[in-house]
Amino acid sequence: MKTKRFGNGRKMALKLDMSKAYDRVEWNILRIMMRGLGYEEQWINKIMKCVESVSFSVLINGEKIEGLSCLIHEAERAGSINGIQFGRERIKVSHLFFADDSFVFLNAKEEECDTMKRILHQYTKLSGQQINLEKSEVSMGKRMSTSQGQVLAQRLGVRLVSHHAKYLGLPSFVGRRKQEAFEVVKEKVWNKLQGWKAYMFSQAGKEILIKAVVQAIPSYTMSCFRLPKKLIKTLHSLAAKFWWGDTKDHKKLHWSSWDKLCRPKEEGGLGFRSLTEFNQALLAKQGWRLIHNPHSLLTRILKNSYYPNTSFMEAGCPNGASCVWKGICWGREIIKEGAKWRVGNGRTIKVWEDKRLPRPHESTLSKFPNLPPQTKLYKFITEEGEWNMAEIATYFHEDDIPWIQGIPIDSYMEDKLFWPFTPNGHYNVKSGYRVSRELNLHPTRCSNMDEIQKWWRMLWSLQIPPRMKLFSWRVCNNWLPAKTNLKHRGMDINTCYDICGRYEETLTHALWNCEKVRGTWKLCSWYKNCSRLGAGSMFDVLMAIKQTNTRNDFEDTIKVMWAIWENRNRKWQQLPYMHGQQLLNWVFSTYPNVPKTESELLQQEADVTTHVKKWIPPANRRICVNCDAAVVDKVAGMGLGYIWRKKDGQILAAGQIYKDGICSAKMAETWAILEALKHPPAEAISQIEVQSDCKVLVEEINKLEQYHSAESNLLHQIRNVLAKFQDHCSKAEDCRRDSGSGSNSGVGAVSIWSVAVGVACILGFAGGFVLRPYTLPHDHWMSLFSF
Numbered sequence: 079m080k081t082k083r084f085g086n087g088r089k090m091a092l093k094l095d096m097s098k099a100y101d102r103v104e105w106n107i108l109r110i111m112m113r114g115l116g117y118e119e120q121w122i123n124k125i126m127k128c129v130e131s132v133s134f135s136v137l138i139n140g141e142k143i144e145g146l147s148c149l150i151h152e153a154e155r156a157g158s159i160n161g162i163q164f165g166r167e168r169i170k171v172s173h174l175f176f177a178d179d180s181f182v183f184l185n186a187k188e189e190e191c192d193t194m195k196r197i198l199h200q201y202t203k204l205s206g207q208q209i210n211l212e213k214s215e216v217s218m219g220k221r222m223s224t225s226q227g228q229v230l231a232q233r234l235g236v237r238l239v240s241h242h243a244k245y246l247g248l249p250s251f252v253g254r255r256k257q258e259a260f261e262v263v264k265e266k267v268w269n270k271l272q273g274w275k276a277y278m279f280s281q282a283g284k285e286i287l288i289k290a291v292v293q294a295i296p297s298y299t300m301s302c303f304r305l306p307k308k309l310i311k312t313l314h315s316l317a318a319k320f321w322w323g324d325t326k327d328h329k330k331l332h333w334s335s336w337d338k339l340c341r342p343k344e345e346g347g348l349g350f351r352s353l354t355e356f357n358q359a360l361l362a363k364q365g366w367r368l369i370h371n372p373h374s375l376l377t378r379i380l381k382n383s384y385y386p387n388t389s390f391m392e393a394g395c396p397n398g399a400s401c402v403w404k405g406i407c408w409g410r411e412i413i414k415e416g417a418k419w420r421v422g423n424g425r426t427i428k429v430w431e432d433k434r435l436p437r438p439h440e441s442t443l444s445k446f447p448n449l450p451p452q453t454k455l456y457k458f459i460t461e462e463g464e465w466n467m468a469e470i471a472t473y474f475h476e477d478d479i480p481w482i483q484g485i486p487i488d489s490y491m492e493d494k495l496f497w498p499f500t501p502n503g504h505y506n507v508k509s510g511y512r513v514s515r516e517l518n519l520h521p522t523r524c525s526n527m528d529e530i531q532k533w534w535r536m537l538w539s540l541q542i543p544p545r546m547k548l549f550s551w552r553v554c555n556n557w558l559p560a561k562t563n564l565k566h567r568g569m570d571i572n573t574c575y576d577i578c579g580r581y582e583e584t585l586t587h588a589l590w591n592c593e594k595v596r597g598t599w600k601l602c603s604w605y606k607n608c609s610r611l612g613a614g615s616m617f618d619v620l621m622a623i624k625q626t627n628t629r630n631d632f633e634d635t636i637k638v639m640w641a642i643w644e645n646r647n648r649k650w651q652q653l654p655y656m657h658g659q660q661l662l663n664w665v666f667s668t669y670p671n672v673p674k675t676e677s678e679l680l681q682q683e684a685d686v687t688t689h690v691k692k693w694i695p696p697a698n699r700r701i702c703v704n705c706d707a708a709v710v711d712k713v714a715g716m717g718l719g720y721i722w723r724k725k726d727g728q729i730l731a732a733g734q735i736y737k738d739g740i741c742s743a744k745m746a747e748t749w750a751i752l753e754a755l756k757h758p759p760a761e762a763i764s765q766i767e768v769q770s771d772c773k774v775l776v777e778e779i780n781k782l783e784q785y786h787s788a789e790s791n792l793l794h795q796i797r798n799v800l801a802k803f804q805d806h807c808s809k810a811e812d813c814r815r816d817s818g819s820g821s822n823s824g825v826g827a828v829s830i831w832s833v834a835v836g837v838a839c840i841l842g843f844a845g846g847f848v849l850r851p852y853t854l855p856h857d858h859w860m861s862l863f864s865f
Contacts, residue, residue, distance in 0.1 A: 085163065086162045086219055087219040087220045087221030087222075088185065088186050088221045088222060089161075089183060089184065089185060089218075089219045090183070090186045090216055090218050090219065090222070090230060091162075091181055091183055091216065091217050091242065092181070092182040092183075092194065092214070092215075092216045092234065092236070093180065093181055093214060093216070093217075093242050093245070094180040094181075094182065094198075094209055094214050095213035095214045096180070096207055096210065097207075097209070097210040105126065105129065107145075107204060107206060108126070109122060109126060111145060114144075115144065145201055145204065145205055146175070146180070146197070146198075146201045146205075147175060149197045149200060149201055150172055150173050150182065151172070153197060154170075158189075158190065158193040159184055159185075159193055159194065160172075160185045160190070161173070162183045164378075164379045164382050165379070165381070165382020165386060166382065166386060167378075169375075169378055169379055169382055171183060171375070171379070172184075174245075179245060179246055181245065186218055186219060186222050186226070186227075186230060187230075188230065191230055191233045191234050192233070195233075195235075211236055212237075214234075214236040214237075215236055215237050215238070215242065216230065216234060216238060216239070217238070217239050217240065217241055217242055218238070224238075247298065248298075248299060248302055249303075252303065252401040256305075256306045256309075257306050257308055257309060260299060260303070260305055260306065260309055261309075263295065263296045263299055263305070263309065263313070264309060264312055264313065264316075266295050266296075267292055267295050267296070267313055267317075268316060270295065271292065271316055271320050274320070276323050276324075277323065277325075280544075280545055281321070281548050282543075282544035282545050282548055284320060284321050285321075285350075285544075285548075287320075288320065288350060289349070289350065289351070292317050293317070293351045293353070293356075296353065300357040300360045300361070301360040301361070301363065301364070302361075302364075302402060302405070303401055303402065304357060304358075304361065304404065304405035304408055305353070305357055310353045310354050310357070313353055314353065315336075317336070317350070318332060318336045318339075321339070331559070331564075331567065333552070333555075333557035336350070337352070340352040343534060343538050344531040344534045344535050344538075345530070345534065346534055346551075346554070346555065351511070354518070355511055355515050356507075356511055356514075358408060358409050358411070358412060358510075358514045358518075359409070359507045359508075359510035359511040359513075359514050360409070360507055361405045361406055361408060361409030362409035362411075362505065362507075362510045363409070363505060363506075363507055363510065364405075364409060365390065365406050365407075365409050365413055366413060366497075366505040368381075368406070369390055369495055370504075380403065380406075383403075384399065390410070391413070391414065391495075393407070395407040411517065412513050412514050412517065413495070413505070415513055415516075416497065416498070416499060416509075416513040417495045417496065417497055417505075418436070418495070418496060418498050418788070419432050419493055419494070419495060419496075420493065420495070420496045420503075420786065420787075420788060420790055420791060421455065421485050421486070421487050421488075421791070422487070422488055422490075422491035422492045422493045422494065422791070423456055423459070423489045423491065423492060423493065424455035424456030424458070424459050424487075424489075424493060425454055425455075425456045425492075425493065426493035427454060427493050428451075428452065428453070428454060428455075429447065429449055429453045429454065429457075429458075430443075430446055430447075430449070430451050430453070431451075435478065435481040435482070435485075436481060436484060436485065436498075436740075436741060436742065436745075436788060437481055443474065443475065447473035447474055448473065449473060455493075457469070458470055458473075459487060459489060463488070463489035463490075464487065465482065465483060465487065467483075480714035480715075480738065480739055480740045481740050484716075484739030484741035484745065485739070485741075485788075486745070486749075486789070486791045486792050487791065488791040488792075488795060491791065491794065495786075496786040496787055496788065496790065497509065498787075498788065499512070500787075501778070501787065502778070502783065502785045502786065502787055503785055503786030503787035503790060504786060533624075537550055537551065537554070540629075540632070540633050541633060541671070542633050542636055542669070543669060545640075546636050546637060546640045546669075549636075549639075549640045549643065550620070550636050550639070553585065553589070553616050553617075553620070553639065554620065555617075556585055556615060556617070558585055558643070560584055560585040560588055561573040561574075561575070561582070561583035562582055562583060562585075563585065575587060575588060575592060576649055576650070577592060577594045577595075577646065577649060578593060578594050585615075585616050586614070586615060586616050586619065588642075588643070588646055589616060589639055590611070590619055595642055597657070597658050598638065598642060598658050598661055598662065599638070601658060601662055602631075602634065602635075602638065602662075604626075604628075604631045604634075604635075607627060608623050608626060608627070620635075623635055630671070634666075634671075637665050637666070637669055638661075638665060641661055641662075641664065641665035642661070645661055693723075693727070695723075695725050695727065696767040696769075697767075700724065700725055700761075700764075700765040700766075701722060701723070701725070701730065701759075701761060701762050701765065701766045701767070702723055702725075702766065702767040702768070702769055703720055703721065703722045703723075703754045703755075703758075703766065703767075703768055703769065704720065704721050704723070704769045704770075705718075705719070705720045705747070705750040705753075705754045705769070705770050706719055706720075706747070706750055706770070707719070707743070707746035707747050708746070709740075709741070709743055711740075714738065715736055715737060715738045715739060716736070716737050716739065716741060716746040716749065717734065717735075718734065718736070718737065718746065718749055718750040718753050719732075719733070719734045719735075719750065720751075720753065720754030720757075721733075722754075722758065722759050722762060724761075730759040730761055730762070731757070731758075731759040733753070733754075733757055735753050737749060742788070743772075744772060744774065744775055744789060745788060745789055745792075747770060747771075747772040747775050748789045748792040748793065748796070749792065751768060751770060751779075751796055752792050752795055752796050752799070754768070755768070755796060755799040755800065762803070763803070764803060766803055768800075779793060779796055779797070
């Protein structure tokens with residue numbers, strides 16, 4: 079309306095306000111409406127007993143005001159009302175209802191104003207609802223003058239506004255002054271922080287409040303709009319001041335930038351959200367919905383407005399685009415960076431541009447083939463739905479060919495984008511946030527990153543109080559107010575350590591090297607293993623202690639270290655100083671060791687004990703098939719095996735297949751199940767059970783949920799094959815995984831056995847198996863397999 083696009087310059091938007099919507103509902107009208115919507119009489123009676131009782135309150139959220147909506151639709155069909163329209167297809171929207179928040183769109187004409195007044199009068203008369211005309215308002219399109227708007231507003235009996243302030247808690251109009259439009263977000267965060275007295279919370283408590291409350295406040299707004307950088311910087315500043323303990327009168331020392339605190343905990347941060355990347359991840363969710371819900375009203379409107387002749391991934395973002403569309407296009411960068419293509423018929427995927435290779439990092443080709451830029455992937459798929467290896471070998475780099483071979487094809491399905499960072503292939507904000515961090519920050523990966531991440535995971539998993547975890551985190555980062563640290567940050571102080579009065583107070587000296595402190599450490603039973611430590615930072619000291627001691631001893635080390643620092647602070651506060659055994663008694667009596675839970679003890683026992691499991695016959699089925707696979711890295715292929723058996727253990731058939739191509743272990747397991755179901759014995763007509771050691775895969779097959787993962791093509795084929803059996807079920811065997819050692823390494827080998835399985839060696843292991851051609855005496859191979 080404000081940009082005059084699609085002929086909406088002469089439209090008006092009427093925002094209605096219902097007077098105490100729930101209190102004015104007539105119960106008889108409510109009963110009639112539920113009957114009209116098709117509810118059963120028994121359910122209607124239960125609802126009426128609830129709402130008619132004064133001891134209950136009802137929250138209606140998300141449903142349309144059906145009666146008023148029907149009246150407006152009837153007038154629209156009669157041509158008495160004409161809503162706003164979008165795109166060349168002229169998609170019309172006459173009204174938007176959510177609970178009692180209502181928008182109605184009309185032509186800016188007196189005739190339509192009169193029609194709307196009659197509809198509202200009829201609705202209030204039937205339902206008992208009352209329109210609050212004093213709070214209702216109307217705005218005009220850009221082609222309407224103020225005087226024309228005043229005439230129409232008076233005819234409707236409402237006030238005229240240049241634009242509506244809010245709808246559903248969000249600004250309905252965002253102009254050039256974006257900072258002012260979203261100022262309410264800052265006010266909400268500020269008011270929440272002002273209500274908390276920071277000095278009453280520990281840092282562990284502040285961490286929870288910031289993550290669960292402060293950073294959740296702007297989430298709703300960020301899911302629709304891109305917040306200004308200045309506003310996000312202000313929100314970060316407010317959270318940082320609360321975290322470090324700033325007040326109106328006292329400014330505390332900020333030991334680290336907020337960006338470092340936003341790093342994941344396994345990388346040395348605290349896992350606070352960076353609102354810029356979180357905002358982008360939320361908007362990417364909207365883009366993902368546009369891709370996978372093409373028939374929704376929002377998708378149809380945006381497509382007709384911004385990309386009528388192309389796809390969402392190729393759509394442009396013109397200068398005059400709405401704030402919402404600009405935000406979605408910004409979020410689309412995450413989808414472009416992280417999403418991959420599931421190959422169907424290959425008619426959508428561009429060979430040069432689109433990501434499809436299942437490589438962990440680089441999903442595009444190693445080099446561009448000598449092909450036109452717009453070449454589609456279906457040129458390399460045969461009529462039988464297989465890869466055309468002759469064409470692929472001609473145009474693609476040899477390093478890419480095994481990855482291409484490992485991609486399954488279903489030529490009866492369309493190509494589809496999937497999200498490789500979730501099991502079901504659907505986008506979620508958590509994984510999108512991680513991709514956004516990598517996209518915007520370009521983190522450099524150091525050579526010992528794996529060891530560092532392992533260290534931080536261990537530290538945060540210790541069974542010690544949260545305050546001690548945060549203390550050890552600050553120790554590792556050298557973010558405690560030792561005197562040398564304070565002087566380094568500009569404070570003019572004497573750096574001599576008050577406890578010993580001889581050396582400078584570095585963090586290492588105060589917590590480990592000082593003779594006064596050593597007297598306490600010597601009382602610990604494990605100290606003799608670490609007595610020579612002392613050079614370097616406290617981070618180095620702690621890592622050395624962990625390497626030479628058990629987990630329980632390391633937890634005690636953190637407790638004692640925390641107690642030493644608290645004892646040092648007591649000296650500053652002129653409180654009695656505790657020595658040696660007195661200090662140990664105090665900390666271990668105040669914070670005793672947490673006994674391990676039953677699940678942790680069982681896990682320890684499982685780690686020590688190796689369970690050898692035998693084949694378990696199907697419980698309620700006549701026949702079962704066990705499937706398994708091994709990825710053979712050396713020859714860039716996978717070995718698939720299966721065996722069909724009766725309930726009594728009699729072998730009906732077995733087979734092994736080798737496939738070229740590199741893929742994940744889960745993909746190989748999926749191939750194995752599909753190949754087994756494609757080669758059933760004659761007896762496998764009904765009552766079959768499919769067993770696999772991949773629990774996640776079995777759950778995906780059994781669920782009715784639509785998956786978009788890399789394996790979804792094969793899952794679709796498996797479900798189609800299973801539908802041909804009269805009765806079936808899938809079961810996950812709890813067994814150890816394949817080592818991928820290459821037992822199935824007969825390149826190009828396809829072997830199917832019936833009852834005479836003497837030509838094969840079946841290597842049994844914990845309910846799974848690997849098959850390979852081998853000639854052994856009958857009694858020999860039977861001894862290798864137990865059931």
